Amino acid sequence: MIQNDLPAIFRDFDPIEDKMLQVIDNEGNVVNEPLMPALEDEIIIDAYKQMLYERLADEMAVSYQRQGRMYTYTPNMGQEAIHIAAGMNIRKEDWVVPAFREMGTLLAKGVTMKEMFLFYLGNEQGGSFKDAYHVLPIAISIGTQFHHATGIGYSVKYRKKDEAVYTFIGDGGTSEGDFSEGLNFAGVWQVPVVFTIQNNQYAISVPVKSQTNSINLAVKSVAFGIPGIKVDGNDFLAMYLVYKTASEYVRSGKGPVLIEAVTYRRGAHTTSDDPSKYRCKDEETLWGLTDPLIRLKRFMQNKGIWQIDEEKLIEEYRLEIDAQFVDAENNKSYPWEEVFENMYTDMPDELERQKMEYAQFLSWKEKRR
Amino acid sequence: MIQNDLPAIFRDFDPIEDKMLQVIDNEGNVVNEPLMPALEDEIIIDAYKQMLYERLADEMAVSYQRQGRMYTYTPNMGQEAIHIAAGMNIRKEDWVVPAFREMGTLLAKGVTMKEMFLFYLGNEQGGSFKDAYHVLPIAISIGTQFHHATGIGYSVKYRKKDEAVYTFIGDGGTSEGDFSEGLNFAGVWQVPVVFTIQNNQYAISVPVKSQTNSINLAVKSVAFGIPGIKVDGNDFLAMYLVYKTASEYVRSGKGPVLIEAVTYRRGAHTTSDDPSKYRCKDEETLWGLTDPLIRLKRFMQNKGIWQIDEEKLIEEYRLEIDAQFVDAENNKSYPWEEVFENMYTDMPDELERQKMEYAQFLSWKEKRR
Amino acid sequence: MSVMTMVKAINNALDIKLEEDKDIVVYGEDVGVEGGVFRVTEGLQQKYGVERVFDSPLAESGIVGTALGMAVSGLRPIVELQFEGFTFPAFNQILSNVSRMQNRSRKKYGVPMVIRFPYGGGVNALEHHSDSPEALFAHIPGLKVVIPSTPHDAKGLMISAIESNDPIIFMEPKRIYRAIKQEVSEEKFTLPLGKARVVQEGTDITIVAFGAMIRECQRAIAMAQETGISVELIDLRSIYPIDRETVGNSVRKTGRMLIVAEAHQSFSVGSELIAIANEEAFLYLEAPPRRVAGFDTIVPLAQGEKYYIISPERIFYEIEKSIKF
Amino acid sequence: MSVMTMVKAINNALDIKLEEDKDIVVYGEDVGVEGGVFRVTEGLQQKYGVERVFDSPLAESGIVGTALGMAVSGLRPIVELQFEGFTFPAFNQILSNVSRMQNRSRKKYGVPMVIRFPYGGGVNALEHHSDSPEALFAHIPGLKVVIPSTPHDAKGLMISAIESNDPIIFMEPKRIYRAIKQEVSEEKFTLPLGKARVVQEGTDITIVAFGAMIRECQRAIAMAQETGISVELIDLRSIYPIDRETVGNSVRKTGRMLIVAEAHQSFSVGSELIAIANEEAFLYLEAPPRRVAGFDTIVPLAQGEKYYIISPERIFYEIEKSIKF
Numbered sequence A, B: 001m002i003q004n005d006l007p008a009i010f011r012d013f014d015p016i017e018d019k020m021l022q023v024i025d026n027e028g029n030v031v032n033e034p035l036m037p038a039l040e041d042e043i044i045i046d047a048y049k050q051m052l053y054e055r056l057a058d059e060m061a062v063s064y065q066r067q068g069r070m071y072t073y074t075p076n077m078g079q080e081a082i083h084i085a086a087g088m089n090i091r092k093e094d095w096v097v098p099a100f101r102e103m104g105t106l107l108a109k110g111v112t113m114k115e116m117f118l119f120y121l122g123n124e125q126g127g128s129f130k131d132a133y134h135v136l137p138i139a140i141s142i143g144t145q146f147h148h149a150t151g152i153g154y155s156v157k158y159r160k161k162d163e164a165v166y167t168f169i170g171d172g173g174t175s176e177g178d179f180s181e182g183l184n185f186a187g188v189w190q191v192p193v194v195f196t197i198q199n200n201q202y203a204i205s206v207p208v209k210s211q212t213n214s215i216n217l218a219v220k221s222v223a224f225g226i227p228g229i230k231v232d233g234n235d236f237l238a239m240y241l242v243y244k245t246a247s248e249y250v251r252s253g254k255g256p257v258l259i260e261a262v263t264y265r266r267g268a269h270t271t272s273d274d275p276s277k278y279r280c281k282d283e284e285t286l287w288g289l290t291d292p293l294i295r296l297k298r299f300m301q302n303k304g305i306w307q308i309d310e311e312k313l314i315e316e317y318r319l320e321i322d323a324q325f326v327d328a329e330n331n332k333s334y335p336w337e338e339v340f341e342n343m344y345t346d347m348p349d350e351l352e353r354q355k356m357e358y359a360q361f362l363s364w365k366e367k368r369r
Numbered sequence C, D: 001m002s003v004m005t006m007v008k009a010i011n012n013a014l015d016i017k018l019e020e021d022k023d024i025v026v027y028g029e030d031v032g033v034e035g036g037v038f039r040v041t042e043g044l045q046q047k048y049g050v051e052r053v054f055d056s057p058l059a060e061s062g063i064v065g066t067a068l069g070m071a072v073s074g075l076r077p078i079v080e081l082q083f084e085g086f087t088f089p090a091f092n093q094i095l096s097n098v099s100r101m102q103n104r105s106r107k108k109y110g111v112p113m114v115i116r117f118p119y120g121g122g123v124n125a126l127e128h129h130s131d132s133p134e135a136l137f138a139h140i141p142g143l144k145v146v147i148p149s150t151p152h153d154a155k156g157l158m159i160s161a162i163e164s165n166d167p168i169i170f171m172e173p174k175r176i177y178r179a180i181k182q183e184v185s186e187e188k189f190t191l192p193l194g195k196a197r198v199v200q201e202g203t204d205i206t207i208v209a210f211g212a213m214i215r216e217c218q219r220a221i222a223m224a225q226e227t228g229i230s231v232e233l234i235d236l237r238s239i240y241p242i243d244r245e246t247v248g249n250s251v252r253k254t255g256r257m258l259i260v261a262e263a264h265q266s267f268s269v270g271s272e273l274i275a276i277a278n279e280e281a282f283l284y285l286e287a288p289p290r291r292v293a294g295f296d297t298i299v300p301l302a303q304g305e306k307y308y309i310i311s312p313e314r315i316f317y318e319i320e321k322s323i324k325f
């Protein structure tokens, strides 16, 4: 049963009534003054910078891929407000259980672009996010990550730690059994998990209306007795407010929450995908008007706090990102033994044997040359 | 999105408000006169007889098992109103996709007690429900049946047939991923399926409050954009009304519905289970007061249409049921070839070979004697 | 005849059957407008409409489970699972229901359905996109498991699979989806399920393989030929049932056997084939039949995959070892 | 020492570890108040509280998936799946995440967890309650698969499994849950994972088996002894990794091998063992190693199960055939 001590926004934006929380409109005008989060200008500027960094890193990743320097990549463009707002509310000790399209959040947790690049260059070292504290690797099998987050939530609660868990999924992912099961376990166990649906309107080519007949995605929370809220995912200030509220809520031990962040995947599904097959330019243009960077920039301009030399920043970021890419690209070290060595803590004899046989083959091959 | 042309009861008993539809109370008094279904006395009498038959068959099955004449059995006691009300609204051409605790509905569709007994005597012939039209065998893997029902619904819709599909699940089953996925597919495809949750308060030993944090089970329909309703599952008249309304709704092509029938598993989970380990006598006694047979009988008595010589009927039914059991018990025919012959339409050579090898072993064994 | 890739050949098979039989429906993730992420269903929705060729919600258990419902009620569904790595959310429906419904219902209900998906490594993919799980499906009684190695076979086997009244797991080696082009008849034709094909006759050693490995074996065989070794190559085509007769005949002739398959070595199709060789040709064996297989490890990402993937050279190495035994 | 059934021995192992290590939690369907449908967790909730021993919602994917979350964050979960037939909703979590997390995270995250469930036939059960799916788990790299055949082994192996930092599939032969009683130490002890046990030495033929089949083999061996055949019996204990050394040594000694296992014959543990025998002892083989196995059919319900289930007589029949080869 949902508690009565729900934060006001969860009551005011009841997904059953299909309301959506918004703070600024596409022009950057504040449409809901009372909800305006009390953020120092510095913080807003920093947020914009982080979004810009993600945007650039993403663009560059796409172009490295186009140049044939990297394998298939999954663009993030258009979804930065969600990632950065989440990142700003996630503390060092909190856990992130990613899906695969929240680069900005990973960066905030200490994952480097070099690692991301290394991952998309086909090296597991990159995907392990080794030095990022309490970040799980990407879970490609969609939906499964909800259970992992809930399980971590149980650990945290069991050990009475002050840690929250953040996990993500796409709109398409809400159809998987694990999505529902995961929320259901979280509801029963009342674990400190913030579940985010990034509703970017498509699962590859399939529009969200073909995924479900529900009035929105946030309302799915009702089935599991969890508070849910639908929010404009391209409105950084709205996302910030919601993450702040949700974080406080789950940290205070009141149980999990579900956020539907309404956004748009401005790029292709992956670099192997061609969206023109399944959606029209008009639609892309319309959604383009809601772009989170443009909106936050306009807000800052309206407010008179836009003092960013964007061109210089772009230049600077580009150099830095490229340096990281080149670093990753130059990392050609993948000793063959690595294939075997991470499978088990206690490596089975059988694997040792296979490794030895392979070494024999390699030395035969060497000799043959 | 849920249609606006929803039948009134779905609007009046919105599961979001946790309302429960009821027509008569435990004393058999009508508590909601306007909802009283217009049923001829004969029909009500017939319903009672069917419920009585199921009750007796169930009791006898338990006792055969106790006598060591049958393997583990799954009692139905207390849930008869749901089964018979469903059965009376399911037409010959409609489909039934059972879980494993809706014996009365199966009987209404033409399954015989002999078959049920044969199944619990360990013979697949019983479980195949060979002569019952459009009835699937029992799906033991909980939740999976929701997809089968939805798929059949798609067939029916695709081929423009006037057939509805009825499927069932327990309260525990609502936690399985397939429960949610199945409802979600049904919502998107708008198929003519009536989904029933028999909320008998327990999944083996686990109470429904440990299954989910949602305010009730009917409300889960909201997550899939399907109309849902919570109904007193021990009130035959309420169940009848709901099945009649739901059947008309799905047959008219408006899409699926979800029914939560609130009931109580008066018996053990199976004959190997001992409920005293996990629930108290008081609880059982309280729920006993809501027993569907007692209530309907009182209603009939109140209405003055109780003209059943129950003792005679019980005698008669018992004889008939026992005859069917003895018939099943005497069916000792299970030729060994049957193990192989139903696996494929086109039997693989490999299976032929295994069959032949087994025949060789059997003849060796024969000779050795 | 026209030149086809495997993608085109399967597309053509689906097209022919959709045209012929109104009971056939095709669905899965992105198979509609998009025509599948590998374009195997391209153009079919346009031609046959959204009721017959369509996108499903993103849920594999649902895709397979609803297909079973369709199959028992008169349709003949063909479903696509997007990658082999995403068949596992559907594993319970496949193992607990699809494979069992005929037996459970004592054949009251038939299960004419095809579950098709790309599988295998060699395409520089992310995790879950390079696996070869055929042994997992082949161990489940009630299924048939089919794997083509050429466009021609893909078409003939797919049509047979669709016409079969048993549930078929149809695994498509994605590595050669477009890498091999071949003249294939535009007409309808079928190939028998459960029968292997002798790709090339030989006398010194038998190689059994399937899918994308056939091409690698042919390359290795060319190397072997240079050293005067005559290799017989068998393309299984069907993993279950496995063609014991063809394998047995060959091994009785050559006395030696290698099995080349990408999957993890332990508990693989190779293990089964060694058992079969022992059962069928024990007295003829001149060297221990051996597996050239993937390791018991996760298939590495692109940078490490070269170690895992079976090269013609590695096959040749094993041929030589066996001959020298 | 005290006399224990396997149920009691496992319960005792869980008890010892729960007592010792606060990071251990035990959960699954009905494992709390009920103590599990087979009573393996009986009394543990009372003793250790509902936070450490508890009922989960009815969803196997959730049980395993949440356990993985717990394992990577410092707990050591032991989860029960109610029957082997209900492990498959969790198959995706097991194959796609549990088995892969160490490799995927380059060992940043350990996965110390045990997934335990009863399996196997011979108890007159409904469908899905008589299966032996060990080969399906053994083919998944990243897992270890353990099966005990006695109360003593069950205890020692369970404690080792719990203490292992790798994820363990622990399969409990339900048919001998209570059928075998044995003196077992009350103290804590472990048994090495991955090592087989030579149950009885012999010279004419090697039988490899595990779980409930050990007892059936012993009965067959008694029959063989009467005809003067000396049998060596190996209890695998671990299906993956499989103890190639012990098996190889034995087959090199006896020259003959039978594998006795309930699962469907094709693509089974038996197939793997025949491959191993060929790799390890080819020149010593005097007869083709053979599988005494279940058919490639669904395990029949009670009335038909007698045909499927492996009797001592059928084992003896195969011993004789091998010896006479």
Ligand SMILES: Cc1ncc(C[n+]2csc(CCOP(=O)(O)OP(=O)(O)O)c2C)c(N)n1
Residues within 6 Å of the ligand: A101, A140, A141, A142, A143, A169, A170, A171, A172, A173, A174, A198, A200, A202, A203, A204, A265, A269, C029, C058, C082, C086, C089
């Ligand atoms: C279980 C599973 N099935 C299929 C896929 C293949 N796949 C990768 S991304 C994707 C679409 C996901 O859509 P959505 O959940 O909306 O996330 P988005 O890509 O839009 O961020 C699919 C089908 C997968 N990764 N996992």
Ligand SMILES: Cc1ncc(C[n+]2csc(CCOP(=O)(O)OP(=O)(O)O)c2C)c(N)n1
Residues within 6 Å of the ligand: B101, B140, B141, B142, B143, B169, B170, B171, B172, B173, B174, B198, B200, B202, B203, B204, B265, B269, D029, D058, D082, D086, D089
């Ligand atoms: C997938 C799956 N998991 C576990 C089981 C074992 N099992 C059989 S009945 C049952 C409880 C079912 O509870 P509920 O859904 O409430 O139905 P009820 O038995 O109360 O009718 C369980 C766990 C199963 N049959 N299928």
Ligand SMILES: [Mg+2]
Residues within 6 Å of the ligand: A170, A171, A172, A198, A199, A200, A201, A202, A203, A204, A265
């Ligand atoms: Mg999306």
Ligand SMILES: [Mg+2]
Residues within 6 Å of the ligand: B170, B171, B172, B198, B199, B200, B201, B202, B203, B204
């Ligand atoms: Mg129940």
